[in-house]
Amino acid sequence: MATQTSLLKFTGKLGNVIGYRVGKKYYLRSMPEEVRQSSRSKVSSRHFGQASRLGATVRHALHGLLHVKQDNKLINRLNGSLLGVLRQDDLHRQKRFIPRYFRGLERFCFTTHADLAKVLPVDVSAVRNADGNIEVTVPAILKHLANPRATHVGIRAVAVGLERGFTKAEAAASEMVMLKADEPSAAFTLTVPADRNTVTCVILEVTCWQVEHGRRYLMGNQKFMAAQIIAVLQPEAAVVVREEHAPYSPQRQPRMELPVMPGLVIHHPQRE
Known part of the structure; x- marks a missing residue:
């Protein structure tokens, strides 16, 4: 090196x-002059490629939506988490992404300096409403865990929908709610448009702001900002995952014989 x-x-x-x-x-x-790979390393490379492609799709969908600064290790951390989701598939010989296993992404944090618990003192919940959109409920906050220099705390929800096949993703964000950093706040709900037939990762973002003369400025101290996946909602339409059957075995199965009973006569239909 x-x-x-x-x-x-x-x-x-x-x-x-x-x-x-x-x-x-x-x-x-x-x-290297020559690269030798075993069968296991080839399989691992293929799985890592699947996770990396989906990770790039998610990051491109989120581009410009998150205010938090993404660190240099985000790519590897996200790819590693998606690789863990892929490896949970035990139905197929060649592993695929299964919708229910994406719940393993919950609590994934896009920031390393702080997670959501360090900047938000309450637990939030996310559900789909009757229209298929995402509703994130934030309870009342008595005291904010904000930057001492901040005048406001911004809270916003972002939803990333993974389409079937997991080759495309679309993201949308709610309106940002600005709360005064030195005052308690009442409970409120954030609404994010979403497709009801996609696996949807719900991200909650908390940032600190200074508001002067009607204009707001984002504060750059990363210890007081976080973006974290709080829920992964399943699609309303059932996603059918076919189970691959074992290859045909030439070994014949034992024939089931009927029990012999005295006086029992079995008539077979005659071929005309």
Whole structure:
């Protein structure tokens, strides 16, 4: 492993050299002459590729919707969580994403400096209403866990719908509720438009703001902001997952014989 010290640094393949970045530093390594993979490593690579593609789809759907700053490790953390969802499939030889196992994403936090419990002192709930949209209920808050310099706390809900096949995702956000940081707040409900026939990940985002002369400014202290998946709601329409049957075995099954009973006569239909 060598460190790049030139003014022009790069990442990716250049001839037989690969450049990559770790944090704020750039490194170099040579390409292997031959790559040997066992059958297990090939399967693991395929699973990781499935998780990475879905992770990229989710991140692209969320682009521009979250105010919290995404850290450099988010990609690996999200891919790892999705890989765990994929590996729970025990119905298919080649593993697939199963809707009910996406509940494993609950409590996944998009920020590493703080989770939701450190910035929000109440427990929230998320349900689908009669129209299929998402309703997030936030109970009354007696004291906010906000930045001491903040004048307001912003709370907003974001819903990410994973379409069937898990190759596409769409995201939408509710209106942000601005609460005064130094005053108690009453309970309220956030509504997010959503497709009732998709697996929907509900994210709650809490941020701190300064409001001056009618304009609001986002505060950058990440210890007082968080975005976390609070619920994963299943689609209303049933998703049929076919179970793959075991391959045909040439071994014949034992024939079931009827018990012999005295006086019992069985008539077989005659072929004309």
